Amino acid sequence: DTAVSQTPKYLVTQMGNDKSIKCEQNLGHDTMYWYKQDSKKFLKIMFSYNNKELIINETVPNRFSPKSPDKAHLNLHINSLELGDSAVYFCASSQIGEPNSYNEQFFGPGTRLTVL
Amino acid sequence: AQTVTQSQPEMSVQEAETVTLSCTYDTSESNYYLFWYKQPPSRQMILVIRQEAYKQQNATENRFSVNFQKAAKSFSLKISDSQLGDTAMYFCAFVSGYSTLTFGKGTMLLVSP
Numbered sequence: 548d549t550a551v552s553q554t555p556k557y558l559v560t561q562m563g564n565d566k567s568i569k570c571e572q573n574l575g576h577d578t579m580y581w582y583k584q585d586s587k588k589f590l591k592i593m594f595s596y597n598n599k600e601l602i603i604n605e606t607v608p609n610r611f612s613p614k615s616p617d618k619a620h621l622n623l624h625i626n627s628l629e630l631g632d633s634a635v636y637f638c639a640s641s642q643i644g645e646p647n648s649y650n651e652q653f654f655g656p657g658t659r660l661t662v663l
Numbered sequence: 664a665q666t667v668t669q670s671q672p673e674m675s676v677q678e679a680e681t682v683t684l685s686c687t688y689d690t691s692e693s694n695y696y697l698f699w700y701k702q703p704p705s706r707q708m709i710l711v712i713r714q715e716a717y718k719q720q721n722a723t724e725n726r727f728s729v730n731f732q733k734a735a736k737s738f739s740l741k742i743s744d745s746q747l748g749d750t751a752m753y754f755c756a757f758v759s760g761y762s763t764l765t766f767g768k769g770t771m772l773l774v775s776p
Contacts, residue, residue: 580763588702588752592763603763635706639764650696650758654708 550574553638553655560628561663568623568658570638578602578643579621580652581613584635596621597643625660633662665690665757669767676745677775683730684740684770686755692716695759697731697738702769703751711753714738745774 551572560566572579580603581593595603599615610626625632638655666689676682688697699711714722714731721729726743742749755767 582764588769590754590764590766590769592765595763637708639708650760651698651710651713652758652764653710654700657706657708659706 551638551640551653551655553636553658555658556656557659557661559661559663562628562630564628565624565626566628566660567625568636568638568660570621570623570655572619572638572640572653572655574640574642574653576640576642576653577618578641579615579618580639580641581621581623582637582639584637584657586634590637594621594623628660628662630662633660635659665692665759665762665765667755667757667765667767669753669755669770671770672768673771673773675773675775676742678745678747680745681741681743682745682772684742684753684755684772686738686740686767688736688738688755688757688765690736690757690759692759695757697729698756698758698764699727699729699738699740700754700756700766701749701751702754703748708754712740742772747774747776750774 554569578597580595584590594613596615612624615621635657637657639652641652668687695716697714701709712724730739752769754769756764
């Protein structure tokens with residue numbers, strides 16, 4: 548059973564399009580995240596949701612809108628895609644504050660987005 | 664704000680040898696967690712080892728061990744008996760409280776026969 552899953556794994560699209568990436572976790576965690584990994588492999592947090600509420604929103608264009616319908620899902624919608632949005636996007640989840648949890652984050656397999 | 668620095672962009676080692684990847688961090692927090700993640704070509708992020716800041720004993724997981732020096736804010740990863748499957752990008756990461764992971768820029772490790 549996959550702990551954190553993302554769909555699709557690959558996404559190729561044209562500039563200006565709107566696309567969504569879905570994420571689901573079956574670990575019962577209360578917190579989910581989106582990270583962006585650029586072409587130089589640098590990983591940076593974009594958003595964090597705790598119990599369906601946005602708790603962290605880094606400096607990300609407002610073309611990016613996360614949506615959390617429930618604790619197990621955190622989707623990422625991107626409007627008006629630009630060339631610079633090409634990257635690998637990782638979803639992750641964790642259980643915050645639980646003793647001995649280390650706040651460890653479990654990652655999905657990533658979605659490689661290519662904007663042409 | 665926390666920062667994590669990995670000063671070695673690339674490293675090479677031969678099979679069966681030992682290699683150490685360095686990581687330093689900066690924080691004003693007293694309790695936090697440190698991690699090493701491995702990202703092979705499959706791009707999956709795999710947790711290698713973790714350390715709680717208040718534990719003085721260095722964490723060990725089979726061939727992987729850390730040298731955690733809290734005063735120096737250093738958290739290096741030692742890989743013993745390197746294997747070809749260890750070839751990957753290695754990321755050092757920091758988290759405290761309700762914050763998210765802060766990653767270093769990564770070290771690309773190449774293990775050759």
